[in-house]
Amino acid sequence: xxxxxxxxxxxLECETVFSFSLGGYEVNIYESxxxxxxxxxxxxxxxxxxxxxxKVHNISKRQALAETIVTKLTSxxxxxxxxxxxxxxxxxxxxxxxxxxxxxxxxxxxxxxxKDLNVTLALALMSIILVEAAGIYQNGIKKWLHKFVEPxxxxxxxxxxxxxxxxxxxxxxxxxxxxGAFVIMELIKMVVPYVLPAVFSCYFDLFxxxxxxxxxxxxxSLYISEAVE
Amino acid sequence: xxxxxPENIIVTVVNLLVLFIALRIFLFKPVQKILEQxxxxxxxxxxxxxxxxxxxxNLKTQYEEKIEETEVQRKKILEEARKNANQEYxxxxxxxxxxxxxxxxxxxxxxxxxxxxxxxxxxxxxxxxVVDAAVKISGAKSGEEIDSNLYDKFLEKAGGKS
Numbered sequence: 001x002x003x004x005x006x007x008x009x010x011x012l013e014c015e016t017v018f019s020f021s022l023g024g025y026e027v028n029i030y031e032s033x034x035x036x037x038x039x040x041x042x043x044x045x046x047x048x049x050x051x052x053x054x055k056v057h058n059i060s061k062r063q064a065l066a067e068t069i070v071t072k073l074t075s076x077x078x079x080x081x082x083x084x085x086x087x088x089x090x091x092x093x094x095x096x097x098x099x100x101x102x103x104x105x106x107x108x109x110x111x112x113x114x115k116d117l118n119v120t121l122a123l124a125l126m127s128i129i130l131v132e133a134a135g136i137y138q139n140g141i142k143k144w145l146h147k148f149v150e151p152x153x154x155x156x157x158x159x160x161x162x163x164x165x166x167x168x169x170x171x172x173x174x175x176x177x178x179x180g181a182f183v184i185m186e187l188i189k190m191v192v193p194y195v196l197p198a199v200f201s202c203y204f205d206l207f208x209x210x211x212x213x214x215x216x217x218x219x220x221s222l223y224i225s226e227a228v229e
Numbered sequence: 230x231x232x233x234x235p236e237n238i239i240v241t242v243v244n245l246l247v248l249f250i251a252l253r254i255f256l257f258k259p260v261q262k263i264l265e266q267x268x269x270x271x272x273x274x275x276x277x278x279x280x281x282x283x284x285x286x287n288l289k290t291q292y293e294e295k296i297e298e299t300e301v302q303r304k305k306i307l308e309e310a311r312k313n314a315n316q317e318y319x320x321x322x323x324x325x326x327x328x329x330x331x332x333x334x335x336x337x338x339x340x341x342x343x344x345x346x347x348x349x350x351x352x353x354x355x356x357x358x359v360v361d362a363a364v365k366i367s368g369a370k371s372g373e374e375i376d377s378n379l380y381d382k383f384l385e386k387a388g389g390k391s
Contacts, residue, residue, distance in 0.1 A: 027236045036241060040248045047256035054263045056270060063263075070260040090257050094249045113241075118234055122241035 008186055032116035039101050039113065073097070080221035084228040088134060088221075095123065096217045103178060103209025107201070112209075114178045117171070124171035127220040128163065135227030147227075170219055177212045181205070359383050 016028040050066035059067070070093075077092045099114060106112045113119045136144045148159040181204035189197045363379045 025236075028234065029240065030234065030237050033237055033240050033244065036244045040244060040251070043248065044251045044255055047252055051256060051259040054259055056263060056266050066256070067260055067264065070257060071264070074257075090253055091249055093257070094252045095245070097252070098245065098248060116237075117232075118237040119241050121233065122238045122245065125238070126242060126245060 004187075004190060008183060030116060030118065031111055032113040032119050035105065035110050036098075036102070036113045036119065038110065039098060039105060043097055043101060077217060077221060080218050080225070082221075082225035082229070084138065085134065085221065085224045088130065088224055091130065092217050092221055092224075095127075095220070096213050099123070099174070099213035099216055100210050103213060104206055106182075106205050106209075112178055112182075114174055114212075115182060117175050120171040120175040123174070123216070124167035127170055127216075127223070128167035131166070131220065131223040131227050132163070134224050138228040144227075166223060170216060174212055174216050177208060181208050355387075356380060356384075 015031045017031050017034045019026055019028040021027065047066075050062050050069075052062075053060070054063050054066075073093045073096060074089050077089045077096065078086065081088055081092060102113045102119075132144075135147065139147070149156050150159075185197065185200060185204050188200050359380060
């Protein structure tokens with residue numbers, strides 16, 4: 001059993017791929033960042049391939065696929081973020097694609113970046129900044145501040161606390177889900193090395209991975225639509 | 230595993246922003262541009278179709294009006310023609326009647342003249358016959374006086390009887 005725990009810890013460890021010094025400060029670049037670059041490369045390459053040579057008529061199958069992906073995803077996100085948050089749809093869709101691809105990249109033998117707390121933290125930070133920025137932009141700073149004392153003044157501390165808890169829950173939910181799925185998968189692999197892991201992988205890597213991407217974007221959209229209303 | 234490293238967070242944020250901008254440039258913008266273009270084209274075509282329909286509708290009403298007008302004109306012309314024909318008919322008939330009348334009158338006059346001529350001729354012949362007969366009856370003795378007397382008497386008798 002000790003062997004298992006050790007192995008798990010090793011698997012969970014964020015390895016430093018390379019490091020360089022920047023003004024006397026040692027910068028360690030983690031594996032998750034490198035995998036993020038790979039995910040980015042995949043996504044950007046796919047977009048370039050899919051959207052190259054676009055036409056209005058007589059569209060190719062590639063273009064049809066690109067149009068379908070974009071329209072389906074944006075309409076889904078639009079439905080979540082509401083009519084006031086149309087300008088945030090592109091960002092949210094990007095995050096959806098990134099988390100989705102990150103979560104299923106484990107199938108190809110790479111460590112999902114979302115298994116690193118730093119990545120989910122970065123995502124959550126960006127989300128809360130976007131949420132609050134959207135609120136300020138839409139309502140003005142006075143109304144945005146006034147929202148903290150709504151519906152009654154007593155809840156103001158809770159409202160302020162929400163600025164921290166919202167991104168924390170987003171971050172920890174994503175991280176915990178991916179981590180938990182990974183641990184369970186490792187355990188299953190130890191108990192039954194054949195066939196069964198493949199079945200469970202369909203759930204934990206594919207379904208849960210995409211589901212978590214959806215949940216993350218859904219909650220961020222919810223916060224945005226709350227902030228801009 | 231739970232180590233938080235600010236530099237990795239910052240790098241990830243930068244990564245995400247770069248990804249966002251890249252996808253915006255390479256995926257969302259082109260697709261949205263194409264979709265917008267298509268929408269514009271569809272709108273344009275729809276508008277054109279509407280315009281054409283309107284034009285066709287206008288032309289239809291115009292043609293209908295024209296057809297109606299033509300119908301009215303046709304009726305008018307027909308009526309006029311009928312009226313003219315009637316007048317012509319009346320004129321021809323009256324002409325014919327008048328002509329017939331003159332022809333008849335001429336014929337009657339001619340016949341009367343012929344009749345009078347024949348009567349005169351007959352009278353003369355009868356008188357001659359009577360004179361001849363009287364001469365034969367009375368012999369050569371009676372003179373001209375007797376002749377004319379006899380003649381007159383005969384005439385009186387014949388005129389009174391007839």
